[in-house]
Amino acid sequence: MVKKKDKISRSFFLTPTVLLAKKLLGWQIFTKINGVITGGIIVETEAYHGPTDEACHCHYGKTKRNEVMFKEGGHLYVYFTYGMHYCANIVAEKEGIGAAVLLRALEPTVGIETMLRRRKVREIKDIANGPAKLCQALKLTSKLNGEDLLSSSRVWLVKPRRVLKSQEIQCAERIGISKAKDLPWRFFIKDNKFVSVYPKHL
DNA sequence: TATTGGATCGCC
DNA sequence: GCGATCCAATAG
Numbered sequence: 373m374v375k376k377k378d379k380i381s382r383s384f385f386l387t388p389t390v391l392l393a394k395k396l397l398g399w400q401i402f403t404k405i406n407g408v409i410t411g412g413i414i415v416e417t418e419a420y421h422g423p424t425d426e427a428c429h430c431h432y433g434k435t436k437r438n439e440v441m442f443k444e445g446g447h448l449y450v451y452f453t454y455g456m457h458y459c460a461n462i463v464a465e466k467e468g469i470g471a472a473v474l475l476r477a478l479e480p481t482v483g484i485e486t487m488l489r490r491r492k493v494r495e496i497k498d499i500a501n502g503p504a505k506l507c508q509a510l511k512l513t514s515k516l517n518g519e520d521l522l523s524s525s526r527v528w529l530v531k532p533r534r535v536l537k538s539q540e541i542q543c544a545e546r547i548g549i550s551k552a553k554d555l556p557w558r559f560f561i562k563d564n565k566f567v568s569v570y571p572k573h574l
Numbered sequence: 575t576a577t578t579g580g581a582t583c584g585c586c
Numbered sequence: 587g588c589g590a591t592c593c594a595a596t597a598g
Contacts, residue, residue: 418581420581427581428581429581432595435594435595436594437593437594437595438594451581451594452592452593452594453580453581453582453592453593453594454579454580454582454583454590454591454592454593455580455590455591455592455593456582456583456590456591456592457582457583459581459582461581474581476581502582502583503581503582504581504582504583505582505583546581547581547582548580548581548582549580549581550579550580
């Protein structure tokens with residue numbers, strides 16, 4: 373399934389979080405749940421960097437919930453929120469730094485029928501245009517919290533077919549946070565119709 | 575042990 | 587615009 377040339381090295385994730393958030397655009401993420409593979413192209417991300425970012429779950433240190441964010445880059449951090457939703461992040465930077473990239477939207481590519489059913493929607497653009505929708509489509513739950521994307525058979529990444537040009541990436545302020553609103557740490561692929569929301573000022 | 579509010583979504 | 591719905595974090 374995963375071709376050898378598509379294998380990722382650990383060092384890919386050991387970069388500054390904001391840079392990783394940009395580098396992940398265009399990569400594909402897949403899950404295999406009960407033998408069913410679903411996934412798509414990452415088109416929107418947000419960076420959360422504990423040491424410098426008040427909006428990050430681990431800005432005030434390690435807790436039971438956020439401990440995965442302190443692992444070495446390349447692990448999966450899934451948390452439960454609003455009493456009903458999951459959100460998925462890819463851990464960044466070296467072990468001991470609490471930082472991760474939130475996956476906000478996918479362009480669906482594999483298992484589209486399954487994802488439409490899981491999401492109870494009819495349109496492909498409604499499958500994963502938001503962080504909790506993405507998790508529902510791929511069945512990313514707390515069962516997958518802490519998985520290593522380099523070795524897991526349940527969740528993994530695949531390299532882009534084509535590297536994005538820098539002018540294809542746009543940045544904006546992050547969505548849904550109350551602290552550190554001024555940091556422009558949301559990144560998305562320009563003109564991609566699977567992005568969750570476009571900023572009004574662009 | 576009690577309280578509070580959240581990296582959201584979908585319907586009104 | 588607002589309610590759903592519940593857990594983690596914090597305060598007491």
